[in-house]
Amino acid sequence: MTKAFQDYYPENVSHCYGCGSLNAAGLQIKTYWEGDETVTRFRPRPEHTAIPGYVYGGLVASLIDCHGTGTAAAAMYRQEARPMDSLPPFRFVTASLHVDYLAPTPLDAVLEIRGRVKEIRGRKVIVEATLSAGGKVTARGEVVAAQMPESFLSPAPSPGA
Numbered sequence: 001m002t003k004a005f006q007d008y009y010p011e012n013v014s015h016c017y018g019c020g021s022l023n024a025a026g027l028q029i030k031t032y033w034e035g036d037e038t039v040t041r042f043r044p045r046p047e048h049t050a051i052p053g054y055v056y057g058g059l060v061a062s063l064i065d066c067h068g069t070g071t072a073a074a075a076m077y078r079q080e081a082r083p084m085d086s087l088p089p090f091r092f093v094t095a096s097l098h099v100d101y102l103a104p105t106p107l108d109a110v111l112e113i114r115g116r117v118k119e120i121r122g123r124k125v126i127v128e129a130t131l132s133a134g135g136k137v138t139a140r141g142e143v144v145a146a147q148m149p150e151s152f153l154s155p156a157p158s159p160g161a
Helices: 057-079
Strands: 031-034 037-042 049-051 092-101 111-121 124-133 136-147
Touching (some): 031 057, 037 057, 057 092, 057 111, 057 124, 057 136
Antiparallel strands (some): 031 037, 037 111, 092 136, 111 124
16 A cells, blocks of 8 residues: 555644644544545544434534645645655645535545646635435535745744744
8 A cells, every 4th residue: 555645744744633643632634546536534533413313513614624734735746746755745734625525424434535627826726525325425615725924834943842
């Protein structure tokens, strides 16, 4: 199995609640290419409940958001025919997130998020995504991801510095 996009994130930008491998309390999603689409699979936990049996809408938005920013990074590397561990790094933050909730999302299913790059324009990437449970699409989203400023990629200053 190949490494997930998030496995390439340097430590100083690996703390995100949705996709950071260093956030023990976070979701720690993993995203991969499947042809021209990207895919993340995630099993919700009981604490992601909105009402019994259904997922909290904020989780749905978080999954689409972090899937979109990871897809944006991978798309930029792919466009430049560069490996994901090459420098300078491509990392993205959310400039805009739009989510349409189409049906309740069951808690007892593996959720599948699929993304497609709609457009790459300079330092912005627009990603369209669907979230499905049991083969049924329950949400659609669009993420406008902006390339992270270089200052975000620098190590954080030490406390008291």
